[in-house]
Structure formats: structure tokens, C-alpha cells
Amino acid sequence: MNILAIMSPEGAYYKDEPIRELDLALTNLGFKTIYPRNNADLLKLIENNARICGAIFDWDQHSTELCTEINELNEYLPLYGFINTHSSLDVTVNDMRMVLYFFEYALNAADDIAKRIRQYTDEYIDTITPPLTKALFRYVEEGKYTFCTPGHMAGTAFLKSPVGTLFYDFFGAKTLKADISISVTELGSLLDHTGPHLEAEEYIARTFGAEQSYIVTNGTSTANKIVGMYAAPAGSTVLIDRNCHKSLAHLMMMTNVVPIYLRPNRNAYGILGGIPQREFTRESIEEKVAMTQNATWPVHAVITNSTYDGLLYNTDYIKQTLDVPSIHFDSAWVPYTNFHPIYAGKSGMSGERVAGKVIYETQSTHKLLAAFSQASMIHIKGDYDESTFNEAYMMHTTTSPHYGIVASAETAAAMLRGNPGRRLINRSVERALHFRKEIQRLREETEGWFYDIWQPEEIDEAECWPLNPDQNWHGFANADTDHMYLDPIKVTILTPGMDEQGQLAAEGIPAALVAKFLDERGVVVEKTGPYNLLFLFSIGIDKTKSMSLMRGLTDFKRGYDLNLRVKNMLPDLYAEDPDFYRHMRIQDLAQGIHKLIRKHDLPSLMIRAFDVLPEMVMTPYDMFQHQVRGHIEECEIGDLIGKVAANMILPYPPGVPVVMPGEMITQHSRAVLDFLIMLCSIGERYPGFETDIHGAKLTEDGRYWVKVLKLPAA
The missing domain is CATH 3.40.50.2300 (Response regulator)
Structure with a gap:
């Protein structure tokens, strides 16, 4: 500088x-x-x-x-x-x-x-320069000789080995010198929150509008567990967003709580919607408590804000309506909402305290801000027991934190302060808006098919667009007024084949083909649905990257219109099974998968699958206790009806659990299994298109096996 x-x-x-x-x-x-x-x-x-x-x-x-x-x-x-x-x-x-x-x-x-x-x-x-980062820089520049961990001793151990020197040269001297021991007293303690670590957390809290903040060095997966371990005592009842991240399912496997699920909407594209307003009312919760064995009035609630696809809540409504002592907003995907006026009232830390409630917000600093992987934060507004909370914090936090991760979280906060920070987020919003308008323009000017974009027809100004009931573009039935909003930097591209109501066209281009084409050209898609692709326009996206994406999309259209061979258009896919794809052309592949989707009527099947929950036979905690005792066996996924799942089953996409540990698919919830089988069938028919299903093991012969509760011998 x-x-x-x-x-x-x-x-x-x-x-x-x-x-x-x-x-x-x-x-x-x-x-x-x-x-x-x-x-x-x-x-x-x-x-x-x-x-x-x-x-x-x-x-x-x-x-x-x-x-x-x-x-x-x-x-x-x-x-x-x-x-x-x-x-x-x-x-x-x-x-x-x-x-x-x-x-x-x-x-x-x-x-x-x-x-x-x-x-x-x-x-x-x-x-x-923020306080901890400043202290770390100063310590590295001093070049002290240490006789403590880590064993590479500021990188010198790597220089004693040929392969170690390769590692040293790749990462650089200062990166390794900054990897230091918690024994370095002048940097304070992350676990005790002293010295520069305490200053860093106070600095972050001021930046993000919180009363207290904590730096977490193992991602929001760990941050979610820390909050849950403190806020939900054993035996209590917890409201959980059914679209929760799998870390919250793991939390329920670790602590003996009774879950009651808040059920979100979903549209035909498979885009994750929000939880309807009625679900937050006292009347609705009373009904759920009455229907759930061993449930009492909930002590804690977890809401995913934003959803994976970029839908934000009017959080003030939730804070005022939801009658529980503490509310946790899992905001892994939106650590930037405090820094642009379009996000006002749409984050956990927005607004003032709510009397009688504690509000938590967890954020993946690394996901959409400039921080190392695993850098995360917990923000708190309200009264809580700091000592007890810190016990939960220490349960999940290593005694050997990576100081580079900690400093990167603090630096990410520093980058957002003042005019430079506001400008940084504003540029991100502007780039996403420009890209959206370019897709619209090309669609209007292009002969034949072109991509569409999931957004309102008029997007002149930068804003979070409401999903109101008098609009059709979003495809959500019975949407609530001024409840959910689309974040402009989460850009969902639509491929031909289906409209917002789920009506399948005679021909279509499944989005997975476009995703594979882009991947082979160095453009990685965040999430792929049946006919939609999600791209994140974070602060690190520049004009070069957005134009590379645009070029990739138009190159796919050109190749598709020429009906090139799969061998030439998707060489990596061809390499997976040359015999199968030897003479196949791209349009044949697209229409073959599209016909399979039409045969199973995927849009309505997906909606039915998420419209009903499997039966909760036991809590996730009780199921895990059976699992560690070995009371499990395996069965093919098609034989799941009547069996209790040992693990969560989470197909990607859409990236949320369809079956929780301890749940059983019955004839009433048969649509859940039909949906899973349909996803499996695409991979069985077309090599390279196997569905990634967490909680299921894919064997070499193409079968999916899942773990279930072992029944007592007759």
C-alpha cells in the first residue's frame, strides 16, 4: 500500500x-x-x-x-x-x-x-487495520523464536524437507509465520476473549450492529451448534426451519431436544421458499405442540435467513410474532445485510432489542465476504449468560485456533466499515443488477430460445424484490404480502422447459447440462436445479468473471443450436462412459433427460414431497444413540417405507433434508420416496448425472443404500 x-x-x-x-x-x-x-x-x-x-x-x-x-x-x-x-x-x-x-x-x-x-x-x-490483525502483523514482524506449537515453527520445519519446501514456497513465509500458538500471550485468548481477541470481537459487534459478537473458526456449522447447545436445554422443545442446514440436524442428534418443524413453501422450480406468516403465530404453534409427542412450549426457534436461493424475511414480523424466548437466524448466506439500505429490516441484527427475547444471528463470513474458509461469526442482541454461553462456545472451539482465520474474519468486518464498505456492497448489488438486465436484453434480442431469469419483469432500481401474492413471477402459491424478498445478488438463471407454475413444455434443456458445460470452461455454478442455475454475485465478482459467465451461457446456446456431439461439447461427460455417449448429440441428451422428468412429472412430485413430512418415530438424538450402539442395518433406498432412517437424507439439489434421523416414510408420505427414486433414476439412465444424496451410499452398480434402525429379531 x-x-x-x-x-x-x-x-x-x-x-x-x-x-x-x-x-x-x-x-x-x-x-x-x-x-x-x-x-x-x-x-x-x-x-x-x-x-x-x-x-x-x-x-x-x-x-x-x-x-x-x-x-x-x-x-x-x-x-x-x-x-x-x-x-x-x-x-x-x-x-x-x-x-x-x-x-x-x-x-x-x-x-x-x-x-x-x-x-x-x-x-x-x-x-x-483492525486490532487483532494489527497485533498479529506486529508479532510476525518481530520474528520471535518460539519453543511452542505449532511444530513447523514459523515454517522452518518445512524447509528441512524437499516436499516441505514446495509447501513453504506455495503458501509463503508470512502465512506460515502467522500460524502461531495460543501460548503467545500478547495476542490474548480466543477462548477466554481477552486481549486483541476481545478487541476484535468488540470491533466486529460495533460493525455489524450487535451487542456482542463471537468469532468462530470452524464455520457456521459450528456456530449453529454453539447457539443451540446454549439456547436449548435437554428435554426442551425447539422450533426448527425444515429447510435448515444439516448442521442443525446434527445439533438435534447431539442434544436431547424435541423438534417441531416450521414448514416453508417451495415452488415448481424447486426454489426454497420462506415459512408462511401463519406458521409463526401462537395458534399454529399450539397446534404443532398438541400433535407432537413429549412436546412442550418451545424455548427456542431457528430460522434460515436467507434461504439458499436468496429469499430474505421481514425479520421484524418474526421477532414480534414468534412467542419464544430466543430466536436464531441462520444467516450463513447474507453477512452483508447491515451495509446497504435495501436490506433494512431483513436481518437478525436489524432494529432495536425486542423486550424479553434474545436474538442470535450466525453468519458465514467466508461465504460472501473476504475471509478464509471456516471464518464465521455469532452476533447477539439481548440479555444472556455470557459465562454459560462461553462454555458452549468452548465445547465446539479448538484450543488451537488458526490465527489467520480469526484475522480474516476481523479484516472482513474492517472492509465493510465506513464509505469504502458501503461502496463495496453497493458495487456488488450494481454488478448483479447489470447482469440481470443484460440477460433480459439478450432474451429480447435473440432469435429462438434464450435463458430467462427469476425476477420481476421491472427491475429498474436496486432493491430486494417482494414476493407478493398479486404477482406470478415467483411461482409461490399463497405468498404473504411484504413477508419475503429476493436478494438481487443471488441470480437464478432459468433454462427452457418449464414455466413458473410447473407446466412442462414439450421440449426442454435441463440445467444440469448447462452446469456441466460451464464447469468444463472454468465457471462453477453454486446450485443446480431441474431448470435453474444459481450464481452468487459476491463482492469478489468483477466484470471479467461476470462476462466469462455470460460468454459461457451464450457458447452453450451456440453449441446446442448446432446440435454438436456430446463428445465435442462435453468431453469430460463423454469420458465417463464413451460407449454410451459415442454417437449421442447434445439435443438428444437434453430431450432424453427432459422426457424422463416429464414422465415422472418432477415439478408436482417435488412439491408433494416437501408438502408432507415423514412420521417422527423418535427424536434425532434418540436415533443417534441407537446408531452409536450399533442398532442399525442397511437397506436399498427403494425399500425405505416402514423403516426408521438412521441419518438425515438430503438430496443435492435442493440441498435440504427430506428425511430426518428417527423419521419413517409411510404410505402417507410416499411422495418423499418417489421423489428420491426419481432423482436416482436419472443417474441410472444417464451416466454422469447421478444425484448426490447425503445420507445415502452409491455403490458401483448404481444402487443407493441407506442406514435404518435394526428391528428386533422376531
Whole structure:
């Protein structure tokens, strides 16, 4: 971070020469200087190059207007105005809040000015660097000799082995030097929340609008378990979103609670909808408690916000309506909602405290912000027992945390602070909106088929679009007014073959073919449904990546319209079974899978499968106790009716459990099994299209086996 932007003064030798001297002095101190042509050029450079650490300009030419414009981009950036004895400052008290310094034009003063700029640059870096990261950087720079863990000793152990040197060179010296022991006292303790670790969590809480925050180093899967272990004592009843992440199913296997499920909607595309408003009412919960064996009034609720497909709740309604002491919003996919006005009222931490309730929000910092994998956060608003909560925290947190992960979580928070953070999220929203409009434009201009996009017809402004009942585009029956909203950065592309009501066309292009084509060209899809593809326009997406996606989509259309051979269009798929695909063309493959989907009427089958729940014979906890005692056996997935599943069964897509541990598929819930069998049949018929079903083992002969409760011998 050593780039300085210099706006050359115009037409005065007494100004030019001091600037030339300053350029040389700054270069000697390690700075790189660049020269924008005009104000607009300078602003674009600052906006697009985060390494610029200051701007130098002639005060008489540019004055406060330029400073204000720069400040809107980055209020922390040092600004250096050069003046002469006749310059009029006209600086207000408000202007002095900016990081603004003045120097006079003078010969032979460049070295002193450069040293001052070095000092102010160091102060700038110190200001924007969060506390734990700052302490970690300082520790690494000190280069202490340690006689504690980890055993690679700042990377030196790797240098004693040929393969170790490859590892060392790949990751770099500083990455390895920053992998340190919890014995380093000056960095405090993640488990005890002391020193820079405590400062980091306080810094994060202020950034995300929480009263207290915790850094978690094993992802939101662990964060969810920490919250659940504290908030739901053994024997209590918990409301669980049926579209929950599998970590919450694992929580229920670990702790002896009685689950009551809140059942979300789902549309024909298989897109995960939200839980209807009625499900949150006291009357609805009373009915569920009465129908569930051993259930009492719930002490805790878990809501997935947003859904995998980018649907956000009006969280204020849930907080006010849901009559439970604590509510946990699993917000793994939306750690950015506190930093753009379109997300107001749609996150767990939005708004003030709710009397008599504790609100938790867990976020996967690594998923859509700039942090290492496994970096996650827990945010809390409300009164809770910090000591007991920390016991639950320590149950799931290693005593040897990776400091790089911790620092990356804190840095992700730092990146979102102030004007630079708001601009970062705004750019993400703008890029997604631009991409959506480009798909719309190409669809209107292209002859023949083209992709559609799951969104309202009019998307002129950046906003979260409501899924209101008077609209058809979303495909959700009986939607509630002002309850669910589509996040614009979660972009769902639709392929031909089905409309929003689930009506299948005579011909279609299953989305899995497009996903495989894109993957072979280096573009990875986040989630693939029958006729939809999900792409995440996070802050790391730039124009290059979005245009690569656009090119991949249009290249598939071109190849499909030419009806190329599978061998040429999808070589990796062809390699899986050359005999089967030897003479097949892409249109034959697409229509073959489409006909199979039509035969099973997948849209209605999927809706029926998620419209009914299997019977809960025992809780997930009780089932797991049987499993660890060995009271299980295996059966083919087609023989599941009447048997109690030992593990959750989770097909991907859609990525949520259809059967929980301890549940039994009966004739009443037969649609669940029919849906699973249909997914299996595609892979049986077309090699390379096998469905990934968590909780089921796929054998070499193409059969799926699942674990079930072993029945006593007759």
C-alpha cells in the first residue's frame, strides 16, 4: 500500500519544481507515484485501486470540492493540499474532520514533506487495520523464536524437507509465520476473549450492529451448534426451519431436544421458499405442540435467513410474532445485510432489542465476504449468560485456533466499515443488477430460445424484490404480502422447459447440462436445479468473471443450436462412459433427460414431497444413540417405507433434508420416496448425472443404500 496519486499543478514553475523534488523523495522512501489527468481520473483510480494511500493536489485548483468527493469514496484516505502564501483556505470546521494536511510550495523541502507523508501514511494504515490483525502483523514482524506449537515453527520445519519446501514456497513465509500458538500471550485468548481477541470481537459487534459478537473458526456449522447447545436445554422443545442446514440436524442428534418443524413453501422450480406468516403465530404453534409427542412450549426457534436461493424475511414480523424466548437466524448466506439500505429490516441484527427475547444471528463470513474458509461469526442482541454461553462456545472451539482465520474474519468486518464498505456492497448489488438486465436484453434480442431469469419483469432500481401474492413471477402459491424478498445478488438463471407454475413444455434443456458445460470452461455454478442455475454475485465478482459467465451461457446456446456431439461439447461427460455417449448429440441428451422428468412429472412430485413430512418415530438424538450402539442395518433406498432412517437424507439439489434421523416414510408420505427414486433414476439412465444424496451410499452398480434402525429379531 504505497501508491500516491499526484495531481500536477498547472502552468507555474514555482509549483512544478517542488513537486518534481517531492516525487524523487517519495520514490526514495518506497512510494510509487501516479499522475491522474483530471479530477474524474483521480476519483476512478481511487475507486478501483485500493492500494492508493493518499492524494496530492494543488489547493488553488481543486479545493474542498475534490476533497469531499474523495471523502465519499474513502473518508480515511489522507489528502495533501499544496498552498502558497496567497492561497485562500476557506476551510470549515466540517472540512477539518477530513484527513486533510497542508504543505507550502518550497524548494529543498521535499525530504521533510516526504517523511511527513510517510508518517501520515503509517497512521492511515494503523487506522484502517483492525486490532487483532494489527497485533498479529506486529508479532510476525518481530520474528520471535518460539519453543511452542505449532511444530513447523514459523515454517522452518518445512524447509528441512524437499516436499516441505514446495509447501513453504506455495503458501509463503508470512502465512506460515502467522500460524502461531495460543501460548503467545500478547495476542490474548480466543477462548477466554481477552486481549486483541476481545478487541476484535468488540470491533466486529460495533460493525455489524450487535451487542456482542463471537468469532468462530470452524464455520457456521459450528456456530449453529454453539447457539443451540446454549439456547436449548435437554428435554426442551425447539422450533426448527425444515429447510435448515444439516448442521442443525446434527445439533438435534447431539442434544436431547424435541423438534417441531416450521414448514416453508417451495415452488415448481424447486426454489426454497420462506415459512408462511401463519406458521409463526401462537395458534399454529399450539397446534404443532398438541400433535407432537413429549412436546412442550418451545424455548427456542431457528430460522434460515436467507434461504439458499436468496429469499430474505421481514425479520421484524418474526421477532414480534414468534412467542419464544430466543430466536436464531441462520444467516450463513447474507453477512452483508447491515451495509446497504435495501436490506433494512431483513436481518437478525436489524432494529432495536425486542423486550424479553434474545436474538442470535450466525453468519458465514467466508461465504460472501473476504475471509478464509471456516471464518464465521455469532452476533447477539439481548440479555444472556455470557459465562454459560462461553462454555458452549468452548465445547465446539479448538484450543488451537488458526490465527489467520480469526484475522480474516476481523479484516472482513474492517472492509465493510465506513464509505469504502458501503461502496463495496453497493458495487456488488450494481454488478448483479447489470447482469440481470443484460440477460433480459439478450432474451429480447435473440432469435429462438434464450435463458430467462427469476425476477420481476421491472427491475429498474436496486432493491430486494417482494414476493407478493398479486404477482406470478415467483411461482409461490399463497405468498404473504411484504413477508419475503429476493436478494438481487443471488441470480437464478432459468433454462427452457418449464414455466413458473410447473407446466412442462414439450421440449426442454435441463440445467444440469448447462452446469456441466460451464464447469468444463472454468465457471462453477453454486446450485443446480431441474431448470435453474444459481450464481452468487459476491463482492469478489468483477466484470471479467461476470462476462466469462455470460460468454459461457451464450457458447452453450451456440453449441446446442448446432446440435454438436456430446463428445465435442462435453468431453469430460463423454469420458465417463464413451460407449454410451459415442454417437449421442447434445439435443438428444437434453430431450432424453427432459422426457424422463416429464414422465415422472418432477415439478408436482417435488412439491408433494416437501408438502408432507415423514412420521417422527423418535427424536434425532434418540436415533443417534441407537446408531452409536450399533442398532442399525442397511437397506436399498427403494425399500425405505416402514423403516426408521438412521441419518438425515438430503438430496443435492435442493440441498435440504427430506428425511430426518428417527423419521419413517409411510404410505402417507410416499411422495418423499418417489421423489428420491426419481432423482436416482436419472443417474441410472444417464451416466454422469447421478444425484448426490447425503445420507445415502452409491455403490458401483448404481444402487443407493441407506442406514435404518435394526428391528428386533422376531
